[in-house]
Amino acid sequence: MDEHAHKQTEDRKRTVIIGVMLSGAFIAVLNQTILSPALPSIMRDMGITAVEGQWLTTAFMLVNGIMIPITAYFIDRFTTRQLFLSSMILFTAGTAIAGVAPTFWVLLVARILQAMAAGILMPMIQTVILLLFPREKRGSAMGTVGIVIAFAPAIGPTLAGWAVDSWGWNSIFLVIAPLAAVDVVLGFFLLENVGEITKRKLDICSVIYSTLGFGGLLYGFSAAGSYGWIHALTLVPLAVGAVFLMIFIRRQLCLDMPLLELHVLRNRVFTYATIIGMIVNAALIAGTIIMPIYMQNVLRFTAMQSGLVMLPGAIVMGIMSPVTGNLFDRFGPRGIALIGLSIMTAFSGFFVVMDETWSFGFLCMIYTVRMFGLSLVNMPLTTWGLNALENRMIAHGSAINNTVRQVAGSIGTAILITIMAIITAWNKEAGTLEATLSGMHAAFGVAAGLSAVALVMAVLFVKKEKQTDDIFCD
Numbered sequence: 001m002d003e004h005a006h007k008q009t010e011d012r013k014r015t016v017i018i019g020v021m022l023s024g025a026f027i028a029v030l031n032q033t034i035l036s037p038a039l040p041s042i043m044r045d046m047g048i049t050a051v052e053g054q055w056l057t058t059a060f061m062l063v064n065g066i067m068i069p070i071t072a073y074f075i076d077r078f079t080t081r082q083l084f085l086s087s088m089i090l091f092t093a094g095t096a097i098a099g100v101a102p103t104f105w106v107l108l109v110a111r112i113l114q115a116m117a118a119g120i121l122m123p124m125i126q127t128v129i130l131l132l133f134p135r136e137k138r139g140s141a142m143g144t145v146g147i148v149i150a151f152a153p154a155i156g157p158t159l160a161g162w163a164v165d166s167w168g169w170n171s172i173f174l175v176i177a178p179l180a181a182v183d184v185v186l187g188f189f190l191l192e193n194v195g196e197i198t199k200r201k202l203d204i205c206s207v208i209y210s211t212l213g214f215g216g217l218l219y220g221f222s223a224a225g226s227y228g229w230i231h232a233l234t235l236v237p238l239a240v241g242a243v244f245l246m247i248f249i250r251r252q253l254c255l256d257m258p259l260l261e262l263h264v265l266r267n268r269v270f271t272y273a274t275i276i277g278m279i280v281n282a283a284l285i286a287g288t289i290i291m292p293i294y295m296q297n298v299l300r301f302t303a304m305q306s307g308l309v310m311l312p313g314a315i316v317m318g319i320m321s322p323v324t325g326n327l328f329d330r331f332g333p334r335g336i337a338l339i340g341l342s343i344m345t346a347f348s349g350f351f352v353v354m355d356e357t358w359s360f361g362f363l364c365m366i367y368t369v370r371m372f373g374l375s376l377v378n379m380p381l382t383t384w385g386l387n388a389l390e391n392r393m394i395a396h397g398s399a400i401n402n403t404v405r406q407v408a409g410s411i412g413t414a415i416l417i418t419i420m421a422i423i424t425a426w427n428k429e430a431g432t433l434e435a436t437l438s439g440m441h442a443a444f445g446v447a448a449g450l451s452a453v454a455l456v457m458a459v460l461f462v463k464k465e466k467q468t469d470d471i472f473c474d
Contacts, residue, residue, distance in 0.1 A: 014132050016190050017080075018144060021125045024088050024183045026148045027176060028118040031095070032060065033156030034176075035111075038169035045169070046104045058222060059108060060115040065218045065406045067119025068399055069210045069260050073202060074120060075127055075395035079193045083124055088187060091117035092180040099173035110173075123398040126386070128194045130394050135387050136329060139380065143325025146379040147318045154314025157307045195391070206259035209248035214403065216241020221410035225417040261396035264389055272461040273385025274401055276454050280341075280377055281405045282412030283348065283450035287367060289413055290420065290443055295363070298356055298436060309364045313371030320375035325383075332464040333384040340376025341455040347373060348451050351444035355437060377454075384462070412450075416443040 035057055043053045074083055094113030101107035126145060133141045163171045220238030227233050252258040265271050292306040301309075327336050347370040354363075382401060389397045424439030 013192060017132065017192060017194065018129060018141070020183065020187050020191050021084060021121075021128060022144060022148055024084065024091075024180070024187070025121050025125050025145070026152050027180050027183065028091060028114075028121050029148055029152035030156045030159075031091075031114055031118065031176060032064075033153045034160035034172050035060075037157050037161035038164045038172055041164055041169040042104075042107070046107070048104050052104060056108060056111050058219070060111050060118075061222065061406075061410075062215055062218055063112050063115035064119040065403065065410075066211050066215045067116055068123055068403045068406065069214060070207060070399075071120050071123040072261065072396040072399040073200075073259050075124055075195075076198045077200065077202075079197055080124075080128060080195070081187070081191050081193055083120065084191060085184060085187050087117040087120045087124070088180060088184045091121075092177055092184060095173050095177040095180055099170050099177055123395070123402050126382075126398045126402075127395045130383075130386055130398075131195045131391060138387055139325040139328030139383050140322065141325065142379050142383045143322035143328075146321025146324070146375070149378075150314050150317035150321060150375070154311055158311065161307070200257050203251075203255065203257075203259050206248060206251055206255070209244050209251060210259065213241050213243075213245030213248045214407065216244060217407055218410050221407075221414040224414035229414075229418065260399060261393060262400070264393050264397050264400065267388050268461075269388035270385040270397055272457065273381045273388075274404055276337075276457050276462070277378070277381055277385075277401065278404050278408035279450050279454040279457070280344070280374070280381075281408045282415070283344070283447040283454070284374065285409055285412040285416055285447075287348075287370065287447075290416065290440055291367065294354065294440055298433065298440075299358065299360075299363075301360065305360065309360060309367060312364055313368040316368055316372050317375040320372065321379060324376055324380055328380045328383060333380045334458070334462045334464040336376045336380050337458045337462050338455070340373045340380075341451060341458055343373030344370060344377065345448055345451040345455055348444055348448035352441050352448065354440070354444075356433060381458075381462070416446060419443050419446055 039050075039053045039056070042048070042056070043050065078086075091114055094110045094117065097113070098107055098110035101110055126142070129141045129145060130138055160172045163175065216237040216239075218241075220234055220236075220241055223231065223234040223237065229235075249262060252260055252262045265274075287310075291310065295301040295306040295309060324336060347366055350366050385401065386394055386397050420439035420443040422439075423442040424435045427435040427438045429435075430438070
């Protein structure tokens with residue numbers, strides 16, 4: 001009876017910790033996608049250009065990506081309470097400042113504060129959840145994270161569009177700030193520490209090299225989609241990023257206590273899971289970037305309709321995340337990953353033949369099935385990879401996984417947008433509509449090809465059996 005009561009107490013503690021942290025993560029992830037519908041209003045009210053306004057999203061992406069590699073040090077160095085509460089307080093402050101920002105520069109600083117907090121939260125929450133559960137139950141636990149990742153970005157633009165139309169752009173921040181503050185209070189009273197901390201010194205040089213390396217690459221690939229590959233704003237950041245990334249990697253391999261433990265990549269399971277995740281993330285961009293362009297420029301749907309067509313897919317992903325987690329715990333990653341990647345490949349291929357006659361319902365169905373396939377891939381493979389690491393290395397694995405996925409997304413965006421632009425230009429004599437469609441067909445063809453590559457890798461390398469490799473296995 002005592003053992004049963006103890007188990008119930010531990011379960012309640014885990015539920016409270018997960019609930020508090022996922023609430024914060026939901027608010028932070030929601031914040032990443034709410035700004036797009038508000039940009040026209042912000043530009044008009046603050047008298048800024050579209051290029052200046054775009055920095056509100058670009059700066060968020062850059063700072064978020066720069067913070068993620070450093071989170072492994074923070075997780076090792078500070079307690080769960082210290083890190084979560086400080087991150088949420090920083091996020092709340094940034095959100096509140098954004099809500100009352102009188103100028104563009106104040107709003108930009110506020111977005112940077114939000115991004116600093118958001119960059120820490122997701123890797124930390126993944127790490128905490130994996131440490132809270134034994135390996136055989138981590139799939140179900142990580143499935144709850146998938147709900148946040150699926151729902152928050154999908155409903156963000158819709159909710160933001162409604163709020164902006166009703167009360168103005170300030171309202172999207174003034175509504176989120178109190179919610180974040182409530183989560184801070186709940187965290188203060190309910191959150192408990194998870195894992196052990198290590199008192200170690202922060203290597204400032206590694207932070208600088210990481211910032212310049214990952215920041216340069218993220219900005220360079222982002223600029224490639226806007227300015228092309230031979231523009232100075234693309235080439236210089238990419239060159240600087242590549243040089244400093246190599247310096248960063250070399251330094252991490254030489255340090256006794258590196259900022260980011262790259263030796264986890266010696267674990268074959270983690271490396272395979274990370275590479276497949278990168279490829280999937282790059283392929284996924286075709287839907288999120290090109291679909292709205294297709295719907296608005298070819299089918300002549302509104303921006304709101306473009307967002308709504310993606311909503312059922314997000315709902316399916318949210319519903320499937322805990323289901324997929326349970327399937328992972330019971331059967332392992334191989335079967336569900338192969339099914340998911342097969343669906344992703346096939347339904348990405350459907351978009352290669354899309355034309356101006358597709359209806360809203362048909363497009364919604366194809367996109368939703370494609371997202372169903374994704375729901376069988378992302379979290380199971382992430383959990384499979386992180387499960388192969390020792391507990392003391394999970395924070396580093398999570399930071400690496402999240403960082404390379406973000407870089408892969410930027411690369412995917414740049415490549416697919418470039419391919420679409422080139423093919424569109426080649427076919428301009430066929431007319432604007434046909435040229436635009438041909439460019440989109442090519443981009444989705446590449447996305448389907450990437451999904452196929454990920455499928456082949458899964459067939460070859462993703463195994464059903466549980467892995468117990470040490471992180472330093474060759």
